[in-house]
Amino acid sequence: xxxxxxxxxxxxxxxxxxxxxxxxxxxxxxxxxxxxxxxxxxxxxxxxxxxxxxxxxxxxxxxxxxxxxxxxxxxxxxxxxxxxxxxxxxxxxxxxxxxxxxxxxxxxxxxxxxxxxxxxxxxxxxxxxxxxxxxxxxxxxxxxxxxxxxxxx
Amino acid sequence: xxxxxxxxxxxxxxxxxxxxxxxxxxxxxxxxxxxxxxxxxxxxxxxxxxxxxxxxxxxxxxxxxxxxxxxxxxxxxxxxxxxxxxxxxxxxxxxxxxxxxxxxxxxxxxxxxxxxxxxxxxxxxxxxxxxxxxxxxxxxxxxxxxxxxxxxxxxxxxxxxxxxxxxxxxxxxxxxxxxxxxxxxxxxxxxxxxxxxxxxxxxxxxxxxxxxxxxxxxxxxxxxxxxxxxxxxxxxxxxxxxxxxxxxxxxxxxxxxxxxxxxxxxxxxxxxxxxxxxxxxxxxxxxxxxxxxxxxxxxxxxxxxxxxxxxxxxxxxxxxxxxxxxxxxxxxxxxxxxxxxxxxxxxxxxxxxxxxxxxxxxxxxxxxxxxxxxxxxxxxxxxxxxxxxxxxxxxxxxxxxxxxxxxxxxxxxxxxxxxxxxxxxxxxxxxxxxxxxxxxxxxxxxxxxxxxxxxxxxxxxxxxxxxxxxxxxxxxxxxxxxxxxxxxxxxxxxxxxxxxxxxxxxxxxxxxxxxxxxxxxxxxxxxxxxxxxxxxxxxxxxxxxxxxxxxxxxxxxxx
Numbered sequence: 001x002x003x004x005x006x007x008x009x010x011x012x013x014x015x016x017x018x019x020x021x022x023x024x025x026x027x028x029x030x031x032x033x034x035x036x037x038x039x040x041x042x043x044x045x046x047x048x049x050x051x052x053x054x055x056x057x058x059x060x061x062x063x064x065x066x067x068x069x070x071x072x073x074x075x076x077x078x079x080x081x082x083x084x085x086x087x088x089x090x091x092x093x094x095x096x097x098x099x100x101x102x103x104x105x106x107x108x109x110x111x112x113x114x115x116x117x118x119x120x121x122x123x124x125x126x127x128x129x130x131x132x133x134x135x136x137x138x139x140x141x142x143x144x145x146x147x148x149x150x151x152x153x
Numbered sequence: 154x155x156x157x158x159x160x161x162x163x164x165x166x167x168x169x170x171x172x173x174x175x176x177x178x179x180x181x182x183x184x185x186x187x188x189x190x191x192x193x194x195x196x197x198x199x200x201x202x203x204x205x206x207x208x209x210x211x212x213x214x215x216x217x218x219x220x221x222x223x224x225x226x227x228x229x230x231x232x233x234x235x236x237x238x239x240x241x242x243x244x245x246x247x248x249x250x251x252x253x254x255x256x257x258x259x260x261x262x263x264x265x266x267x268x269x270x271x272x273x274x275x276x277x278x279x280x281x282x283x284x285x286x287x288x289x290x291x292x293x294x295x296x297x298x299x300x301x302x303x304x305x306x307x308x309x310x311x312x313x314x315x316x317x318x319x320x321x322x323x324x325x326x327x328x329x330x331x332x333x334x335x336x337x338x339x340x341x342x343x344x345x346x347x348x349x350x351x352x353x354x355x356x357x358x359x360x361x362x363x364x365x366x367x368x369x370x371x372x373x374x375x376x377x378x379x380x381x382x383x384x385x386x387x388x389x390x391x392x393x394x395x396x397x398x399x400x401x402x403x404x405x406x407x408x409x410x411x412x413x414x415x416x417x418x419x420x421x422x423x424x425x426x427x428x429x430x431x432x433x434x435x436x437x438x439x440x441x442x443x444x445x446x447x448x449x450x451x452x453x454x455x456x457x458x459x460x461x462x463x464x465x466x467x468x469x470x471x472x473x474x475x476x477x478x479x480x481x482x483x484x485x486x487x488x489x490x491x492x493x494x495x496x497x498x499x500x501x502x503x504x505x506x507x508x509x510x511x512x513x514x515x516x517x518x519x520x521x522x523x524x525x526x527x528x529x530x531x532x533x534x535x536x537x538x539x540x541x542x543x544x545x546x547x548x549x550x551x552x553x554x555x556x557x558x559x560x561x562x563x564x565x566x567x568x569x570x571x572x573x574x575x576x577x578x579x580x581x582x583x584x585x586x587x588x589x590x591x592x593x594x595x596x597x598x599x600x601x602x603x604x605x606x607x608x609x610x611x612x613x614x615x616x617x618x619x620x621x622x623x624x625x626x627x628x629x630x631x632x633x634x635x636x637x638x639x640x641x642x643x644x645x646x647x648x649x650x651x652x653x654x655x656x657x658x659x660x661x662x663x664x665x666x667x668x669x670x671x672x673x674x675x676x677x678x679x680x681x682x683x684x685x686x687x688x689x690x691x692x693x694x695x696x697x698x699x700x701x702x703x704x705x706x707x708x709x710x711x712x
Binding site: 004007008011062064065066102103104105109 | 348
């Protein structure tokens with residue numbers, strides 16, 4: 001299938017294989033053009049030193065015009081980071097995944113952004129409305145309309 | 154009292170009108186032959202002058218809205234000396250507030266242009282307060298200083314280049330057509346088209362920003378038009394979104410709320426909040442449909458909630474929904490056990506109460522312990538003590554207010570229910586009309602009187618319904634009595650007509666029935682509804698005073 005999304009993802013995958021991921025990010029699985037997994041850790045001094053998280057990317061046919069659905073994987077082995085913009089079900093409130101998405105961004109650009117989001121965190125805490133959100137959250141974080149109210153972290 | 158005067162003036166005026174109407178109908182109705190009786194019977198004598206309860210409004214098709222929009226755009230482009238597409242972007246950025254735009258633009262033209270997504274920020278001369286939606290500049294390393302008078306490039310000119318250019322979005326090296334806004338972020342035509350389509354179709358967004366990360370430029374209309382190429386449906390949607398944006402920020406315009414209707418209504422009379430306290434702006438859009446798209450310009454509560462004003466209609470509905478009335482009921486029907494505070498409803502028996510929960514024995518009348526009553530079995534002689542009287546008064550007052558509310562609410566709900574059943578009545582009537590055509594020699598057009606009557610009943614019920622909300626809030630006065638007399642007349646007429654419509658038809662009686670239904674309809678139309686609503690409009694002033702007093706007393710916010 002030569003849709004834009006497949007061609008674009010193949011190109012990104014080739015780049016990742018050729019040049020490698022940015023520091024601290026590893027490709028775990030990219031068997032198809034629908035769901036990719038990455039491991040992510042923050043290098044250097046930070047609150048999350050030594051912790052490894054797993055990211056899931058889900059692409060639809062409109063990628064890269066529409067943003068991918070990105071979330072931290074939460075299961076019995078691995079948890080989402082405790083961060084004011086990350087809900088305990090792994091959903092991430094980041095403007096780059098919503099209104100500020102631009103088609104020129106790529107998978108590795110998202111990884112780097114999330115890495116710096118973790119690195120700049122000053123307190124390990126859940127978002128204030130975590131319980132309320134997690135109770136009613138849709139499966140796909142793209143269905144949520146986040147309010148991006150704090151761009152310092 | 155001056156308002157008294159006004160009212161009687163209007164009243165006299167009204168009776169004059171009515172007499173005229175009566176005469177004209179009698180003339181119409183006096184034609185004895187059935188054959189000559191046609192739709193004229195139902196024609197309400199046309200008056201060129203607007204009635205007191207009607208608001209002036211003008212339906213606008215989308216093209217008319219676009220004309221208004223382009224008038225604003227031309228005005229701005231003339232003042233600033235910029236191209237029309239630039240003026241349009243500026244206006245959209247300022248939410249069509251011309252005065253503010255002019256003020257801001259005169260103050261800091263380049264800042265406004267940058268914030269509106271027309272030009273790129275020049276490196277130094279940018280005041281951060283005006284930067285608005287401008288995003289990080291990381292990606293715009295090639296940024297040229299945004300010339301103030303330089304509009305965004307109008308047409309996406311294909312730029313032939315010697316070295317092969319690959320679109321950074323799709324990586325499709327077979328693409329040949331590229332275009333860019335004035336920021337020089339180049340993408341292929343296919344990606345632009347997919348991006349614009351997705352923004353317009355999926356997100357309903359009319360501001361198409363440059364696809365590059367951090368670039369805040371917005372594509373002018375001509376660029377969008379070219380990007381969409383042959384996709385005229387999406388282009389139309391884009392124009393609709395623009396019109397909606399314009400309408401949304403113009404207080405004297407409102408979109409017709411009926412599904413997929415594209416008409417707009419202009420109603421300057423109801424543009425301000427204060428005007429909604431003296432008039433009920435029931436308007437209809439210009440779409441040629443039957444029944445017409447009628448709606449209230451001031452609120453989304455109901456299409457026609459005359460004679461009550463929007464704020465009161467809202468308050469009434471809130472009151473009906475609230476369980477404040479439940480609390481009211483509990484207050485007036487129950488007492489609390491003096492010992493354990495359980496709520497107790499006395500539903501029969503004597504005054505010697507035993508609390509089910511704590512077994513406390515007390516007297517229902519004086520609430521004192523039963524043991525103190527000694528031998529005065531079953532008649533409390535402490536009844537007349539002051540405390541007892543006070544308690545009883547409070548309770549009966551509360552009970553009276555509950556009853557008053559329920560009186561109006563029941564009638565209101567009754568008409569609401571009947572209105573819901575009117576769909577059924579409609580289908581039933583249609584069947585009856587067919588039957589009539591078969592069993593008698595009446596033609597299709599001659600049996601339309603039934604349908605007209607159903608329409609009229611429906612309209613009247615709607616008005617009647619809201620009159621009950623109105624009388625709930627009206628203070629007791631002569632006006633209110635007049636109002637309620639009218640209400641009763643209308644109600645009677647409507648019920649009579651309703652009954653006629655529901656009654657089974659008999660062969661011989663069809664012509665009599667027809668005569669009767671027609672008479673009743675005319676009666677309702679002329680005596681009832683119109684005059685009625687108008688009278689009510691005369692009451693609104695009075696009513697607002699009362700409301701304001703009520704609200705300030707109960708500390709409610711003004712609506």
